[in-house]
Amino acid sequence: MNLMRHRGLRFAAMARSTHTRISAVERRAQIIAATRKVALARGLHDLRVADVAAELDVSTGLIHYHFATKHELLEAMLRDTAAEELNAVMAAINERDDPTAQLEFMIDAYLPSPRGDQSWALWIDVWGETLRDPEVRRISEELDDGWVDVFAQVIAAGVESGAFQSEDPVAAAWRLCSLLDGLGLQVVLHSRTMSRAQMSAHVRRAAELELGYQLVGNARA
Amino acid sequence: MNLMRHRGLRFAAMARSTHTRISAVERRAQIIAATRKVALARGLHDLRVADVAAELDVSTGLIHYHFATKHELLEAMLRDTAAEELNAVMAAINERDDPTAQLEFMIDAYLPSPRGDQSWALWIDVWGETLRDPEVRRISEELDDGWVDVFAQVIAAGVESGAFQSEDPVAAAWRLCSLLDGLGLQVVLHSRTMSRAQMSAHVRRAAELELGYQLVGNARA
DNA sequence: TAGTCTACTGATTCATCAGTCAGTAAGAAG
DNA sequence: CTTCTTACTGACTGATGAATCAGTAGACTA
Numbered sequence: 285m286n287l288m289r290h291r292g293l294r295f296a297a298m299a300r301s302t303h304t305r306i307s308a309v310e311r312r313a314q315i316i317a318a319t320r321k322v323a324l325a326r327g328l329h330d331l332r333v334a335d336v337a338a339e340l341d342v343s344t345g346l347i348h349y350h351f352a353t354k355h356e357l358l359e360a361m362l363r364d365t366a367a368e369e370l371n372a373v374m375a376a377i378n379e380r381d382d383p384t385a386q387l388e389f390m391i392d393a394y395l396p397s398p399r400g401d402q403s404w405a406l407w408i409d410v411w412g413e414t415l416r417d418p419e420v421r422r423i424s425e426e427l428d429d430g431w432v433d434v435f436a437q438v439i440a441a442g443v444e445s446g447a448f449q450s451e452d453p454v455a456a457a458w459r460l461c462s463l464l465d466g467l468g469l470q471v472v473l474h475s476r477t478m479s480r481a482q483m484s485a486h487v488r489r490a491a492e493l494e495l496g497y498q499l500v501g502n503a504r505a
Numbered sequence: 506m507n508l509m510r511h512r513g514l515r516f517a518a519m520a521r522s523t524h525t526r527i528s529a530v531e532r533r534a535q536i537i538a539a540t541r542k543v544a545l546a547r548g549l550h551d552l553r554v555a556d557v558a559a560e561l562d563v564s565t566g567l568i569h570y571h572f573a574t575k576h577e578l579l580e581a582m583l584r585d586t587a588a589e590e591l592n593a594v595m596a597a598i599n600e601r602d603d604p605t606a607q608l609e610f611m612i613d614a615y616l617p618s619p620r621g622d623q624s625w626a627l628w629i630d631v632w633g634e635t636l637r638d639p640e641v642r643r644i645s646e647e648l649d650d651g652w653v654d655v656f657a658q659v660i661a662a663g664v665e666s667g668a669f670q671s672e673d674p675v676a677a678a679w680r681l682c683s684l685l686d687g688l689g690l691q692v693v694l695h696s697r698t699m700s701r702a703q704m705s706a707h708v709r710r711a712a713e714l715e716l717g718y719q720l721v722g723n724a725r726a
Numbered sequence: 727t728a729g730t731c732t733a734c735t736g737a738t739t740c741a742t743c744a745g746t747c748a749g750t751a752a753g754a755a756g
Numbered sequence: 757c758t759t760c761t762t763a764c765t766g767a768c769t770g771a772t773g774a775a776t777c778a779g780t781a782g783a784c785t786a
Binding site: 327329330405408409411412414415416421424425428429455458459461462463464465466467469470472473474476477478486489490493494 | 690
């Protein structure tokens with residue numbers, strides 16, 4: 285037994301003949317991307333360090349070489365994912381200058397994609413983690429605040445231009461955002477009960493009541 | 506080693522001298538109650554079968570005698586908890602006959618209690634489970650549908666009596682309920698960002714817009 | 727009063743995985 | 757060329773916790 289172990293150790297590192305050595309920063313980014321992929325596919329909860337290693341065809345030891353604990357790895361992945369999501373919406377918003385079109389876009393971006401939105405599923409899992417982990421709380425808080433900020437800016441711009449009516453754009457943004465969270469939950473968890481199209485209709489009706497403006501409903505299924 | 510095991514087994518059942526034997530149905534109810542208590546205190550996710558056993562001062566074997574798997578135990582507990590919650594609201598609603606008072610009560614009942622609402626935390630964990638488990642999905646679906654039903658009935662009664670205005674009480678109920686879910690999430694997860702009082706104000710404002718009626722806001726902290 | 731049933735014990739087994747560590751090699755530095 | 761650093765391997769450890777099972781005792785039955 286001891287002999288086998290010794291032999292194993294002696295020749296261990298020779299096994300993977302074609303291993304590519306890359307810089308630490310690059311590898312970290314690779315690992316984070318692989319972690320996100322696995323988390324989306326299997327769920328945050330069922331993600332194992334071994335899965336991430338397998339995804340990159342490296343050893344589990346390498347993951348722990350770059351990230352001391354699984355916890356640290358997940359935090360890094362969530363931070364990265366949240367930042368990327370926010371950047372994506374903000375970039376898309378900046379490409380449009382009509383508040384109505386901006387709001388349209390944001391609502392569409394928020395709606396879960398038809399068959400089991402993996403990103404939504406990830407963030408629902410994150411809500412559970414948020415209950416237990418202060419650092420995860422900070423990340424999800426920043427993401428939520430980010431979305432509300434963008435909504436509030438779009439609404440404020442619409443009020444400015446006369447497209448919308450609102451006494452308190454920030455409060456209206458919180459209500460819209462929270463409604464989107466609650467409805468999205470139904471679509472993702474109980475798709476039988478509420479479809480994406482129904483959700484879209486509900487949000488448009490709420491926006492109409494809240495902003496005194498009828499959005500052009502492209503309520504595609 | 507083998508000797509020790511034999512001795513252990515021989516005298517095992519003598520250890521707990523004062524053990525109370527009760528009927529299977531009664532014991533199941535006890536175990537479910539203990540499971541709920543532990544789940545609320547530690548979180549669904551951190552609940553161990555050993556904790557439930559310790560809560561009742563019985564062996565882990567007993568838990569598995571009544572519930573084949575931990576899974577089965579959790580499902581039974583959630584089914585029971587959901588049913589009890591719904592019964593409680595419906596009973597409270599039936600005690601009032603004024604739709605306005607009924608709506609007031611329901612909103613208050615939905616608001617998370619100030620310092621870390623354990624029941625809210627439990628259901629947020631359940632949302633994560635719902636992603637993975639069809640039976641849990643059925644349970645949470647029934648609970649959500651139940652709440653919406655009650656809201657819809659109250660709104661419909663209010664429309665009847667002229668207290669509220671709504672073209673589609675069921676749709677309005679879905680919007681209110683989803684808004685409550687989304688806002689409650691913020692209060693529970695990011696209490697710094699949104700307080701219970703703010704949530705209450707948001708809901709009242711939304712109800713006002715949705716039902717064309719100003720609720721008497723007892724917006725206590 | 728023996729025999730059976732039902733509730734129950736707790737030591738033990740078994741699987742799972744995060745995290746460790748001794749050892750290895752490519753490439754940079756001197 | 758030699759030494760040092762940095763990235764990397766993979767067998768292993770250690771902890772955890774669900775589930776099992778041989779055995780036990782009170783209560784009901786015949």
